[in-house]
Amino acid sequence: GQGPLNQEAVLEIEALLLQADVGVEATDEIISRLQNKLREETLPPDQAIAYLKSILRDMLDRPGGQAYDPLFMPEKDRLNIWLITGVNGAGKTTTIGKLAHISQKSGYRTLIAAADTFRAAAVEQVKVWGQRSGTEAIANPGKNTDPAAVVFDAIAAAQSRNTELLLVDTAGRLQNKKNLMEELSKIRRIIDKKAPEAHVESLLVLDATLGQNGLRQAEVFSQAAKLSGVVLTKLDGTAKGGVALAVVQQLGLPIRFIGAGEGIEDLRPFSSYEFVEALISG
Amino acid sequence: MFDALADRLESAWKKLRGQDKISEANIKEALREVRRALLEADANLQVVKEFVSEVEKKALGAEVIAGVRPDQQFIKIVHDELVEVMGEANVPLAHADTAPTIVLMAGLQGTGKTTASAKLALHLRKLERSCMLVATDVYRPAAIDQLLALGQQINIPVFEMGSDADPVEIARQGVERARAEGVDTVIIDTAGRLQIDQDMMAELARIKETVQPNETLLVVDAMTGQEAATLTRTFHDQIGITGAILTKMDGDSRGGAALSVRQISGQPIKFIGVGEKVEALQPFYPDRMASRILGM
Ligand SMILES: Nc1nc2c(ncn2[C@@H]2O[C@H](COP(=O)(O)OP(=O)(O)OP(=O)(O)O)[C@@H](O)[C@H]2O)c(=O)[nH]1
Ligand SMILES: Nc1nc2c(ncn2[C@@H]2O[C@H](COP(=O)(O)OP(=O)(O)OP(=O)(O)O)[C@@H](O)[C@H]2O)c(=O)[nH]1
Ligand SMILES: [K+]
Ligand SMILES: [Mg+2]
Ligand SMILES: [Mg+2]
Numbered sequence: 248g249q250g251p252l253n254q255e256a257v258l259e260i261e262a263l264l265l266q267a268d269v270g271v272e273a274t275d276e277i278i279s280r281l282q283n284k285l286r287e288e289t290l291p292p293d294q295a296i297a298y299l300k301s302i303l304r305d306m307l308d309r310p311g312g313q314a315y316d317p318l319f320m321p322e323k324d325r326l327n328i329w330l331i332t333g334v335n336g337a338g339k340t341t342t343i344g345k346l347a348h349i350s351q352k353s354g355y356r357t358l359i360a361a362a363d364t365f366r367a368a369a370v371e372q373v374k375v376w377g378q379r380s381g382t383e384a385i386a387n388p389g390k391n392t393d394p395a396a397v398v399f400d401a402i403a404a405a406q407s408r409n410t411e412l413l414l415v416d417t418a419g420r421l422q423n424k425k426n427l428m429e430e431l432s433k434i435r436r437i438i439d440k441k442a443p444e445a446h447v448e449s450l451l452v453l454d455a456t457l458g459q460n461g462l463r464q465a466e467v468f469s470q471a472a473k474l475s476g477v478v479l480t481k482l483d484g485t486a487k488g489g490v491a492l493a494v495v496q497q498l499g500l501p502i503r504f505i506g507a508g509e510g511i512e513d514l515r516p517f518s519s520y521e522f523v524e525a526l527i528s529g
Numbered sequence: 530m531f532d533a534l535a536d537r538l539e540s541a542w543k544k545l546r547g548q549d550k551i552s553e554a555n556i557k558e559a560l561r562e563v564r565r566a567l568l569e570a571d572a573n574l575q576v577v578k579e580f581v582s583e584v585e586k587k588a589l590g591a592e593v594i595a596g597v598r599p600d601q602q603f604i605k606i607v608h609d610e611l612v613e614v615m616g617e618a619n620v621p622l623a624h625a626d627t628a629p630t631i632v633l634m635a636g637l638q639g640t641g642k643t644t645a646s647a648k649l650a651l652h653l654r655k656l657e658r659s660c661m662l663v664a665t666d667v668y669r670p671a672a673i674d675q676l677l678a679l680g681q682q683i684n685i686p687v688f689e690m691g692s693d694a695d696p697v698e699i700a701r702q703g704v705e706r707a708r709a710e711g712v713d714t715v716i717i718d719t720a721g722r723l724q725i726d727q728d729m730m731a732e733l734a735r736i737k738e739t740v741q742p743n744e745t746l747l748v749v750d751a752m753t754g755q756e757a758a759t760l761t762r763t764f765h766d767q768i769g770i771t772g773a774i775l776t777k778m779d780g781d782s783r784g785g786a787a788l789s790v791r792q793i794s795g796q797p798i799k800f801i802g803v804g805e806k807v808e809a810l811q812p813f814y815p816d817r818m819a820s821r822i823l824g825m
Contacts, residue, residue, distance in 0.1 A: 271565055335777060336641065367675045376670060456753050457754055463781060484637070484723045486754065
């Protein structure tokens with residue numbers, strides 16, 4: 248560190264960011280932005296921290312350098328389809344349960360597509376969430392059926408019932424599995440083709456305990472499912488989810504919700520302020 | 530994104546060609562690259578610091594080997610140190626003198642405990658050890674159904690008492706049943722829990738106290754970041770683990786979590802999960818893991 252921050256301060260900020268899973272590259276970049284600012288004007292330590300926070304908030308508020316509409320909800324009186332994707336165990340099905348609950352409470356006609364036809368008892372799990380939130384789940388009783396067929400059936404049901412929000416649960420898949428990612432692309436294509444009138448959101452569920460692999464996940468899922476946003480789960484733990492910073496910046500994807508528990512109410516809209524405060528408070 | 534460590538060291542050493550010995554002056558940049566590579570592989574910052582200073586010590590004390598370039602020698606020192614930290618040889622699962630061997634599974638939410646329970650049962654049966662699975666996750670929707678379905682797939686009995694029973698009581702009765710039926714190994718699946726959730730950690734401690742397991746395995750997702758260190762420390766301090774299973778190794782994560790788990794608990798990683806299917810379990814080999822972490 249050659250710059251106005253002394254070596255000790257740089258090391259401290261660097262440790263903070265690295266321990267929050269921000270990653271080496273993003274951490275270097277953040278610190279050099281901070282150094283540049285301090286070169287222009289000298290700031291006392293507390294103001295330097297405030298400036299660091301503002302750099303981080305800015306990264307989150309302008310995904311890929313672009314402003315975006317922070318309001319995020321289904322459009323009334325038309326079909327919205329939210330495709331929920333991610334690696335194994337990230338929290339997709341739980342997030343579907345929580346979203347169905349908010350959606351019902353907000354008065355949207357809601358439906359779930361139980362398109363994880365692979366994992367043991369995945370359909371039973373999402374059906375329990377359906378019961379808890381008072382939402383019907385469309386499933387195929389057969390085992391190992393084609394998930395795209397379930398999505399097709401669910402869209403047909405949604406169209407005939409004037410559903411406003413169709414939540415699509417998908418099986419967990421690691422992004423380096425070519426065939427599984429192709430299966431996801433196929434689901435996405437079915438949605439676009441079968442429901443051209445719908446407003447589609449494609450969300451990647453990222454576990455806050457993830458390390459640097461999260462970035463790779465976002466890259467590959469983005470290709471396969473045309474992602475439009477991120478849900479960051481398990482923020483009720485001590486993990487900070489810092490890799491989401493790199494995901495937001497490099498892929499231009501806004502974080503839409505955070506999961507902070509296993510209960511049905513434990514989903515909140517994303518706030519860059521809260522996220523950054525938690526990240527920096529150590 | 531991840532350059533192999535060897536490539537990076539190559540450039541760090543390029544300027545030093547012609548120098549035939551590892552010295553404090555020429556090692557600096559190389560150590561920085563090791564640190565960077567380990568952090569990018571998600572090894573914990575604190576663990577990396579200790580590791581790098583150990584490597585520095587060993588490298589400076591290393592004898593010059595005729596005909597071996599110092600960069601190659603340095604890489605070998607790093608690799609060997611990683612293997613040593615991760616425990617040299619593969620450590621098999623405990624086998625109690627009197628049946629049943631009791632295995633308790635523990636870990637954060639979604640790491641792969643339930644799947645690993647079934648995988649382990651199948652693995653043991655191949656070694657002609659009969660098994661029983663015990664379903665104590667009364668919290669996650671359909672967790673019991675999941676274990677039942679897996680048990681059915683591999684034809685292993687599952688003990689369950691529904692989701693209204695107390696997990697401690699389910700574990701106790703499950704082990705009792707296994708003992709009565711002369712089962713060789715009983716594997717207790719538990720609910721996922723955060724290490725800061727005191728009620729849930731106390732429940733796990735009670736299960737352990739009640740059944741006195743021969744193995745308590747921490748199930749850790751290979752994609753875990755810095756948190757791997759914190760969670761391992763807390764599970765080990767509060768519950769006491771005897772080993773770990775690293776799951777989702779079929780992905781493209783570098784798995785630096787392995788280093789943290791081993792370094793902090795001192796307990797061996799015994800198995801890796803390499804897929805969603807019940808057959809996808811393999812023994813853990815420290816040297817393979819070292820190469821993976823270093824991107825070699
Ligand atoms: N603490 C905590 N746990 C969560 C949160 N979201 C989900 N979980 C838990 O994480 C585990 C996995 O959640 P699921 O919703 O089944 O994850 P998934 O992505 O659908 O998993 P697969 O379908 O198997 O890929 C469950 O035990 C959930 O209760 C969260 O925000 N906080
Ligand atoms: N690709 C891959 N997926 C795995 C592996 N092990 C588990 N999974 C998947 O990870 C997800 C979570 O696995 P579970 O066994 O339900 O995890 P758990 O720890 O029991 O989850 P909770 O009970 O909710 O805490 C499922 O989708 C599994 O199929 C593995 O080694 N590789
Ligand atoms: K947190
Ligand atoms: Mg699911
Ligand atoms: Mg489980």
